[in-house]
Amino acid sequence: MNQYETLWKETLEAIKNNFNPDTFSWICKTSLFRIEDGMAYVSYRSVITKNIMSDANTKDLFEQYLSEMWGEPVHIQLMHYREVEKMMPEEIVQRRTKELVQTKFNADYTFENFVQGKSNQGAYAACFHCCVEDSHTFNPILIYGNSGLGKTHLLHAIGNYLQKERPEKKVFYAYSGDLVSILIDAMKTHNVQSNTVEMVQAQLIDNDYFLIDDIQNLTQSSSQEIFFKVYNSLIAKGAQIVITSDMHPNELEGIQNRLISRFNNGLPINILKPEFDTSRAILRKKLEGYEEACQINDETIDFLAHKFSDDVRKLEGSLRTLVFNATLENVDVIDLPFAQRVLSGQLIVAKPNKLTPKQIKKVVTKFYGLSYNEVEGKSRQKKLVNARHMIVYLCHETLGTSWTQIGQELGNRDHSTIKSSYDRAIKLLKTDTAFQIAMNKIKDSL
Numbered sequence: 001m002n003q004y005e006t007l008w009k010e011t012l013e014a015i016k017n018n019f020n021p022d023t024f025s026w027i028c029k030t031s032l033f034r035i036e037d038g039m040a041y042v043s044y045r046s047v048i049t050k051n052i053m054s055d056a057n058t059k060d061l062f063e064q065y066l067s068e069m070w071g072e073p074v075h076i077q078l079m080h081y082r083e084v085e086k087m088m089p090e091e092i093v094q095r096r097t098k099e100l101v102q103t104k105f106n107a108d109y110t111f112e113n114f115v116q117g118k119s120n121q122g123a124y125a126a127c128f129h130c131c132v133e134d135s136h137t138f139n140p141i142l143i144y145g146n147s148g149l150g151k152t153h154l155l156h157a158i159g160n161y162l163q164k165e166r167p168e169k170k171v172f173y174a175y176s177g178d179l180v181s182i183l184i185d186a187m188k189t190h191n192v193q194s195n196t197v198e199m200v201q202a203q204l205i206d207n208d209y210f211l212i213d214d215i216q217n218l219t220q221s222s223s224q225e226i227f228f229k230v231y232n233s234l235i236a237k238g239a240q241i242v243i244t245s246d247m248h249p250n251e252l253e254g255i256q257n258r259l260i261s262r263f264n265n266g267l268p269i270n271i272l273k274p275e276f277d278t279s280r281a282i283l284r285k286k287l288e289g290y291e292e293a294c295q296i297n298d299e300t301i302d303f304l305a306h307k308f309s310d311d312v313r314k315l316e317g318s319l320r321t322l323v324f325n326a327t328l329e330n331v332d333v334i335d336l337p338f339a340q341r342v343l344s345g346q347l348i349v350a351k352p353n354k355l356t357p358k359q360i361k362k363v364v365t366k367f368y369g370l371s372y373n374e375v376e377g378k379s380r381q382k383k384l385v386n387a388r389h390m391i392v393y394l395c396h397e398t399l400g401t402s403w404t405q406i407g408q409e410l411g412n413r414d415h416s417t418i419k420s421s422y423d424r425a426i427k428l429l430k431t432d433t434a435f436q437i438a439m440n441k442i443k444d445s446l
């Protein structure tokens with residue numbers, strides 16, 4: 001936190017009791033980003049927040065506390081956050097980089113929750129050992145393999161392990177697309193005064209572990225220049241680099257040869273689709289969270305392990321669908337006929353040759369009575385948002401379409417937006433009956 005963030009946090013804490021919780025939740029959506037010549041610049045996002053903050057009494061209260069804490073009189077100047085971004089692009093780049101550095105790892109993606117088998121034990125061992133040993137014999141570790149086989153899970157497991165067991169270690173994790181966008185912004189805002197590129201480089205190098213997910217998306221050539229420098233500095237100072245990719249380094253297209261040869265210098269490890277026994281063990285592990293809701297018999301576990309083992313995400317998806325339907329229908333033990341009936345939609349759409357992301361988009365937009373422009377656009381109307389969640393979920397679960405590709409289908413939305421839309425769809429499938437029914441109807445028409 002910089003001095004302004006700390007000051008704002010303290011001010012909010014001090015005046016909190018003067019407002020009802022609803023109003024205060026809008027006030028909390030502000031931030032103080034600079035104090036200069038007696039003016040405290042505060043950014044807001046919505047008109048509601050602006051109106052609350054513009055009220056004379058509220059403003060007086062804030063100015064009084066802020067002046068006290070700052071040590072001299074200050075007046076508040078409200079600004080829309082977009083104006084702030086234009087006014088101080090280098091601070092924004094710095095803040096975004098810092099946000100990446102302070103990554104929160106997915107708490108479920110731990111080493112304990114990762115089921116080992118022949119298909120993935122090399123990748124598991126390499127990731128685990130690099131956390132407990134400082135010699136870093138294999139650097140970088142590059143884990144490659146198809147979608148949904150646990151690459152991201154292992155990177156998060158490294159992050160979770162280090163944050164818990166070795167909190168003194170600095171860990172940086174980024175999806176390569178997010179890294180590229182930061183590097184591009186840094187280059188755009190770079191000038192003699194601000195030196196944004198050097199600043200971002202320094203933030204990236206100041207880490208003991210550097211984890212990059214889906215390196216195949218680092219195709220933008222000028223960002224590869226910066227990445228190359230960062231990479232060399234990290235290796236020189238003995239930091240561990242772990243990278244994932246959907247293909248072997250030699251097959252990476254659009255990545256400079258000097259980077260590829262460096263990736264090959266370390267330890268490329270292939271992660272394969274889980275063999276039958278591992279798939280069964282993964283299903284059993286994932287079932288642990290649902291034990292209260294229902295049981296599933298061995299025959300059904302075997303059936304799922306056979307059908308969906310090429311992508312663990314599909315294994316998980318089939319299990320979630322079964323448990324959800326079992327809860328709806330009050331079924332205590334899921335057996336094979338029940339599974340076959342409930343999953344019939346998924347079994348049909350599992351024929352990927354016939355179905356494309358475009359077709360899924362077409363069927364979903366038709367179901368909701370929307371146009372392509374509407375689903376690709378920016379409106380947050382519930383129907384539109386649900387349609388987008390549905391498209392993301394179906395493309396990813398049934399076709400294994402990458403986040404980037406789905407983003408392109410949905411008006412060039414970025415990777416993280418698509419990933420959180422997918423998470424939202426999963427939540428809705430558990431909690432929103434209308435969404436589940438709509439999903440089943442759409443699956444039928446696919």
Ligand SMILES: Nc1ncnc2c1ncn2[C@@H]1O[C@H](COP(=O)(O)OP(=O)(O)OP(=O)(O)O)[C@@H](O)[C@H]1O
Pocket residue numbers: 109113114115116120146147148149150151152153154246282285312313316
């Ligand atoms: N061996 C495993 N044990 C337990 N869960 C697993 C295992 N392999 C994969 N998973 C689970 O499968 C899901 C997909 O895994 P993950 O996101 O790590 O795949 P990925 O290889 O990174 O895919 P992508 O390339 O599409 O990003 C996650 O929920 C993860 O927890």
